[in-house]
Amino acid sequence: MQERKIKTRNALFNVALELFVDKGIDATSTKEITRAAGVAEGTLYRHFNSKDDLAWKLFEHHYGNIASSLLKAKRQSSDFRETVESTVVEFCRLVDYAPLAFRYCMLSQHDFLGRVADDDGNPVVVIHSIIQDAIRKGDIPPGDPKILSAMALGIVMQPATFSLYNRLEGSLESHADHFIEAVWLILTKRGES
Amino acid sequence: MQERKIKTRNALFNVALELFVDKGIDATSTKEITRAAGVAEGTLYRHFNSKDDLAWKLFEHHYGNIASSLLKAKRQSSDFRETVESTVVEFCRLVDYAPLAFRYCMLSQHDFLGRVADDDGNPVVVIHSIIQDAIRKGDIPPGDPKILSAMALGIVMQPATFSLYNRLEGSLESHADHFIEAVWLILTKRGES
């Protein structure tokens, strides 16, 4: 009973992810989702309040996953250098191994970013806090953590975007060393000119 | 005659930009666009083949504008340092002064990036060629221009995104110095450890 319900929900979840990424949220009909999931049209509404609810839960889930992965990477590292290395690598792996989830977050952020909380479930907040901590601890020279985290994120995010649009060969992780070096440079070598 | 047609077309163009950014392309109806432009619904189809055609032409126009602005900034600078400075500043100004155009390109890139040519009308190509030239001329140490241009772009792009989502205070240009320094670092100080 319970098990079957969960199975249906997961089917809807996974199928929706695929279709949303493939065609866009608006261009994907609930009919397509339910057919691809092998259930009746009405069944979607036993698991989600609306199509938007499904799309939002999907975003929340995968966006939160990214945040918690980064958070875990941070917690498992003992110094700041290691934090940079492990979070960058973790980020690359997320893109490489769960490209659908990543793409979905990217393309739907315009719709949902307004709804996410500014807490540890938000990858942007996680990165911000990593850098804030580093400044506080003196691991890196002082600076505006917002600007710094934006730039650091961009160093990995933009190649990730290119990778998803096939502008970059190979896995993203295969380029991780470059990202780590760059992030390290912009965080630690400022003002040395 | 000619003049009137151009006026109508521009009204549709500008109104569509505003609405598309505000609500998304799919969520904006042709009725809304034409009403806001002060013309009949059918008029849209005397200027564009379809709503998608309008959206695409809008993208093409503004995306091309970004490319040509960057290209101009590059051409007007005499050495590589200056190129970095002027292109970064130019980029910031585009975001600050034409935020709608910029936002529109960001949110619709998933729909249209597949259609843009890989030429000088593509900002990504412009940045790539800037870096490729710098490597060729020995201005910066050798490296994969794709990765380097992705990272350099990310350093400005991600803050721009944050700025548009109000995660960053002040104009983007007010932070330009940080971006210039960061881009300079990752391009010139690699491998020095």
Added chain:
Amino acid sequence: MQERKIKTRNALFNVALELFVDKGIDATSTKEITRAAGVAEGTLYRHFNSKDDLAWKLFEHHYGNIASSLLKAKRQSSDFRETVESTVVEFCRLVDYAPLAFRYCMLSQHDFLGRVADDDGNPVVVIHSIIQDAIRKGDIPPGDPKILSAMALGIVMQPATFSLYNRLEGSLESHADHFIEAVWLILTKRGES
């Protein structure tokens, strides 16, 4: 469930027949059809892929009905004279008792004749085979079955057309004797001068 769906489909079918004959297919809107059938506009599309699909299925149905009626009339007769009599009478009855169906086939044949198969579901083929058989069996003098069936059909078809346009008084069947005599003459008395 099943029953309800069938009821709805039949309502759409019958209402469409009436409206299509009355105003023409193009001049009949889906709104009119569904309103007259007492269902919502979208419901039409749960039963037919498109308005054209509805129009075509309608044609296929009634055109096939004519063919099978003629075929039955032929099979139930024991000699050729009887075949002529019963098919002509059957044809007249179809026009008299199902004038809508007949009219619909007439006015929409320009759209759909290209799609019908050349088999026993096609009245023209049925008549052709009746005459072909008669020639083969020696019931009538040899001749081009295409020309003969065209003329025989015309002898009944044109009066039917006149009848539907009120150029002819009384039921078509009341004139059946004349058609039978004429068909018999052109099929059997050729070449006697």
Added chain:
Amino acid sequence: MQERKIKTRNALFNVALELFVDKGIDATSTKEITRAAGVAEGTLYRHFNSKDDLAWKLFEHHYGNIASSLLKAKRQSSDFRETVESTVVEFCRLVDYAPLAFRYCMLSQHDFLGRVADDDGNPVVVIHSIIQDAIRKGDIPPGDPKILSAMALGIVMQPATFSLYNRLEGSLESHADHFIEAVWLILTKRGES
């Protein structure tokens, strides 16, 4: 001046005939007609009151042409046998040499038959009067001229239809002898059994 106007009108007339036959009246837009005629959209309304007016004038013209051709054939013949021969042949020639005009009359009769007058401009009336005269003069045995003319017309009309739908090989005139014989039989040999 005058000449140019006539030229434009003829272009519209001929182009409309072609398009109407090809795609149907409703499915042909005024835009298509004017573009194919090489004039501006508005120009159509300097020559015709509306699209329907154009379609009707087109029907009136070609339908009247058929009538006057048949009438001429009748007038040029000296006895009834010759009348049958020349009208049938004339009919065949019309179909063979002006198939577009003929097709157009066939497919649009459902729309326009209600508007035609019952006079010498109507082919049906011409045929009816030919047969009525023959009865009056004793050329053929008495009978209902409506039924007789319907059957006689059908004998040529149905093969003509088949010819236009490619169900018949060769020109229609090449089969004229069969039609003449058949018409002659049904008109003169009735009641001989």
Added chain:
DNA sequence: AATGAATGAGGGTTCATTCAT
């Protein structure tokens, strides 16, 4: 819990027609 027929508002688009130039 699941079904799927029905809903009806709203979508993008077409079209015959008008009128200022």
Added chain:
DNA sequence: GATGAATGAACCCTCATTCAT
């Protein structure tokens, strides 16, 4: 006389959602 930009009603169709089964 001819133009063609503008019109706006009407078109066919899709869609997220509901509810009786």
